[in-house]
Amino acid sequence: MPEPLTATTAPHRLLILGITACPTGIAHTYMAAEKLAAAAAELGYDMKVETHGSVGVEGAFSPADIDRADAVVIAADTRIDPSRFAGKRIISVGVADGIHRPAALIREALAAAPSAAADGPDGSAGNTPAPTTGRSDVGGTLYRALMNGVSYMIPFVVVGGLLIAISLSLGGEATPKGLVIPEGSFWLTINQIGVLGFTLMVPILSGFIAYAIADRPGLAPGMICGWIATTGSFYHSESGAGFIGGIVTGFLVGFVALGIKKIPVHRYIKPIMPILVIPVLTTVIVGGAFVLALGQPISWVFSTMSTFLTGLQGGSAIVLGLILGAMVAFDMGGPVNKTAFLFGSALIATGNPAPMGMVAAAIAVPPLGMGLATLIRGRYFSKPEREAGIAALFMGFFGITEGAIPLAAAKPLQVIPANMLGGAVAGGIAALFAVTDSVPHGGPIVAVFGAVSGVPMYFAALLIGAVVTALVSLLLLGMSARRAERHTRQAAAETPVSTAPQAVPAPAPAPVPKTVLDYIDEDTIVLDAAETDRDAMIRTLVGRMGATGRVTDAGVVIQAALAREKLGTTAVGDGIAIPHAKSDGVSAPILAFARSRHGVAWNAPDGTPATLIFLIAVPEAAAGTEHLTVLAQLSRALMKPAFRAALQSAATPADVLAALAAQVGPKPASVK
DSSP states (O other), rough: OOOEEEEEEETSOOOOEEEOOOOOOOHHHHHHHHHHHHHHHHHEEEEEEEEETTEESOOOOOOOHHHHOOEEEEEEEOOOOOGTTTTTTEEOOOHHHHHHOHHHHHHHHHHSSSSSOOOTTOOEEEEEOOOOOOSSSSSHHHHHHHHHHHEEEEEEEHHHHHHHHHHHHHOOOOEEEEEEOOOOOOHHHHHHHHHHHHHHHHHHHHHHHHHHHHHHHGGGHHHHHHHHOOGGGGGSSSSSOOOHHHHHHHHHHHHHHHHTTSSSTTTGGGGIIIIIIIIHHHHHHHHHHHIIIIIIHHHHHHHHHHHHHHHHSSOHHHHHHHHHHHHHOOOSSSHHHHHHHHHHHHHTTOOOOOHHHHHHHHTHHHHHHHHHHHHHOOSSSHHHHHHHHHHHHHHHTTTOGGGGGHHHHHHHHHHHHHHHHHHHHHHHHHHHTTEESSOOSSSSHHHHHTOOESSSHHHHHHHHHHHHHHHHHHHHHHHHHHHHHHHHHHHHHHSSSOOOOOOOOOOOOOSSOOOOOGGOOOOGEEEEEEEOSHHHHHHHHHHHHHHTTSOHHHHHHHHHHHHHHHHHHEEETEEEOOOOEEOTSSSSOOEEEEEEEEEEEEOOOOOOEEEEEEEEEEGGGGGTTHHHHHHHHHHHHHTOOHHHHHHHHOSSHHHHHHHHHHOOOOOOOOOO
C-alpha cells in the first residue's frame, strides 16, 4: 500500500471530495456533509461535498474537481456509482460514520490504495474495490440489493398486469378454455404487450439485484440467469422457478461476479474484465449451475406435487382446497402455483370443475389481500409499494396473482406466509360450499362472465381470504417493526460513545426562496420541556403545531412521525433529534422546537439523550420540495457548537428565533 499522503508531502493543499446520502435524503445527508467539511477544515484540507438528498444532487463535482481530488469519501446508505472516481483513493461507508467519525474517514481515504482505472468502452469501474462499511453488514447488503431489484421490477409488474387486465376486461370472452381474446383483435395485441412486461419482470429483478452487489458487470448475467430461472424448458420443467428463482439467481450472480472482480489480474487484462471476462464467466457459472444442478430438483418437485394432488382427490375436499389455495398463493406464478393451477385446469376436461373452483378463489387473494393491506396500514409500506398495492387490487379482480409479487419480493418473510394462509382459507371455503369453475382462470372476473357456480360463496371465499391475508401480513409486519426497533435500541446502547471532532464553522448553503423562519414561530417553541419519553415529546410538539392552524389532524401527524422512527432513529447524536413526518394531517410545512430539561431517550448512535429536538411536518403532496432545502439548512446549522450553545442558553422563544436567524437567514454560501 502506498504511503499515506499528508499536508507536508503533497505539492498542493489537499482536496478531499465527499458524497453523503441517506435513504430518506433529509437530515443525515446534510449533517454528514457539514461534519466532513468541518473535519477537513480542522485538518487543514480543502473539501467539497456533494449531497444526494430528496431535493436532488447539490454541489455536483466538476471534472476539474475530480481530476484535482486526492481522495474521495462516500458516506451513504444508498448506492453511489464510484466509476467516475477511477484511479482515486476512495472509501465507502454508511452515512452515520460521516456524522460521527469524519476526521477518521478522511485519514482512511488518504491512506487507501488508488482504485483501478476504468478503461472499458462501457465506462465501467474496472476493478474498483467494493465499498467498505467499517463493520460486517451482510444483512444490510442483502436487503439493499433486494430492494434495488424490487424497485426496478415494480413498473414492469404494474404495466404488464394492467395491460393484461384491460385487454381481458374489454376484449375477453368466456370459453371452455378460459378467458380468450379473439385472434386478430386489437385487444390481443394489448394483451401480448402486457405479457411481455410480465415476461421481463423476473429478469429485471434478478439483474438489478446483481447490479446492486457487483455493479455493471453483474447486470447482464443477472438478467440472463433470471430469464433461465423462469424458463422451465432449460431444465425440463413444465414451469419455471418464478420470482423466487429470480431472487436466487440475482444473489448468486452478484456474489459470483463480485468474487471474480477481486481476483488479481495483469494490468493488460483489467480493461476487459468488466465488459467481457466477468459477465461471460458469471453467466456460464450461474446459468450452468441453475440448469444442471437446480433445475432438475425443481422439475422433480413439480411432478411429485402433481402426483400428491391426484392422490388427494378421493380424500376430504376441504383438505384439497386448503392445500391448493396455499400452493396457488405461495409463489404467485412460479412452479408451485403452476402445479396447482394445471391440476385444477386438467380436471375440468374430466367433468370435475370443483378443484378449479378452489384454485380460482385463491388466485385473487394475494393481490387483493396485499392491496388491502397497503390501504389499511400504508405506513408499513414505501410509496412505490403503496402504488403497487393499488395496482394489485385492480389485477386481483382479473385473477392476476403476480400483482402481489413486488410486495412479496420486498417483504417475503411477512407477505408469503400471509398469502398462503389467505389462499388456503379461500380454497377451503370454496371446497366446503362446492364452488366450481368451468374455465381455467380465476378472480372475480370469471364470476362476472358466468363461469362459476355458487357465486355468493365464491365471493365470500375471495373476500374472507383477502382479509385474512391483509390482517396476517400487517400483524407480521408490525412484529418485524417492533423487533427492528428493539434491535436498534440494543445496538445504540452497546455502541461506545465516539468523540466527534469540534466542528469549524463552514459557509452556509446557497440562497433558497425560504428559510427555517418561514416554518416556525414562538407558538411552536417549547423551552425546558419536562417530557423524557420520545413519543410524549412528539405529541407535545404536534400539539404546539396545532395552535398555528396548519395541523388538520394531529393524530395522523403523530402516527406518521412515530412510523418514521420505526424505520430508524432520527436522533443523530450530540443531543440532537430531528423527527419528521409526511402526512396529509398538515396543510402546509411547519416546524416545532423543544429544548428538553432532562433529555429524552431517542436511540441516538452515540447513546446521548436528545435535548434539542426539531420536528418538521409536511403534507404528503409537498414531500420533496422547498421544505427539504430548509431542513438541510437546519441540519447543517445544528452541527455548529455555537448554534447549539445559543439554543441551550435561549431564555425565551424569541431568543431561539434570533439564533435561527443568525444561522440560516438568506445569505450566499455553499458547502465547500
